Amino acid sequence: MQATRAHRGLSTARAALHVTWLLARAPDGVRADEVAATLGKSVSTAYNLLASLCDEGVAERHAGGVYKLSPAFRETVAEESDRHDLSGVVDDLLARTHKRAYLAVLRDNQLRVVLERGLQGMPKLPGMNPEIADNAHALALGKVVLALGPRDAVDRYARTGLKRFTAHTITEPGALHEELTRVRLNGVATEREEFERDFCCLAAPVLDHDRRFLGAVGISMSRRAFDHEREQLEETLRDVVGFQRSAEIRADLDHGPHAHVTALQGRRFQRRRP
Structure with missing residues (x-):
């Protein structure tokens, strides 16, 4: 059970890193559905990843559901x-x-x-x-x-x-x-x-x-x-x-x-x- 949780945590960390790189390469921003398609995951998972990055100050949500890297x-x-x-x-x-x-x-x-x-x-x-x-x-x-x-x-x-x-x-x-x-x-x-x-x-x-x-x-x-x-x-x-x-x-x-x-x-x- 502990090994399973560790594997999931590592998988989530890798997915968050992948999204960060995706945002870095898209100065005009990306939407959650684009993130989901790139990662091969559900849109709800993409929203959760993007929300986590926003909470940590890595990303920001803009009008139209577009996410970008935060200036800071x-x-x-x-x-x-x-x-x-x-x-x-x-x-x-x-x-x-x-x-x-x-x-x-x-x-x-x-x-x-x-x-x-x-x-x-x-x-x-x-x-x-x-x-x-x-x-x-x-x-x-x-x-x-x-x-x-x-x-x-x-x-x-x-x-x-x-x-x-x-x-x-x-x-x-x-x-x-x-x-x-x-x-x-x-x-x-x-x-x-x-x-x-x-x-x-x-x-x-x-x-x-x-x-x-x-x-x-x-x-x-x-x-x-x-x-x-x-x-x-x-x-x-x-x-x-x-x-x-x-x-x-x-x-x-x-x-x-x-x-x-x-x-x-x-x-x-x-x-x-x-």
Whole structure:
């Protein structure tokens, strides 16, 4: 009897997993009768499975009896995938630079730090919210994304005001454009006490073979380390992400910043820093 219950439980778990994959592959949603036909089970069983997924926050029921993956679950899966796919880059940065390393990705027009690697004693900004919003111009990770956007998107970002966080924060749109040009040409964004005193960062974009943006990786350090090690750290960062200077410059001069990240820019960033 106990073995029978265990077998049924495993069968139900497999069916729920199958339905989750079905929902993941159907962004427009599926109905219970479609689930039943796919699984070879009754419609009532399909309803029970879908109801269980809704109870657990995995799925949501929409008008017309259509079920879809919940945005929260889809976002969680996407972030975990990003961590897995690019975690090796972050680990490599930590090992080669001996600096705290970060990975930031874009989801729904929001830049968010999703992975951090470091050892005890390495500089870390206390209270830093993982969502990079209207502080993007003061953070190296944020500058990477702004540098990949077209000029009018950066102008929209700057029009509501470039907030000053320290005496070193860039607050003039013209100066920001000059800074972003240097990022595109050098392949590395820098931040020297622009967001917090004695906190500095270097960051660079990670692109795929078609030059699509995958994420931004960076390292943080004290001002002393930044001033003494910057040149070597920049070279290591470029090496880790595979930056090719001539190809980057030629593409920017021929075509301007890349269209595939145009929608990532603008003032839809929302900063939530306590």
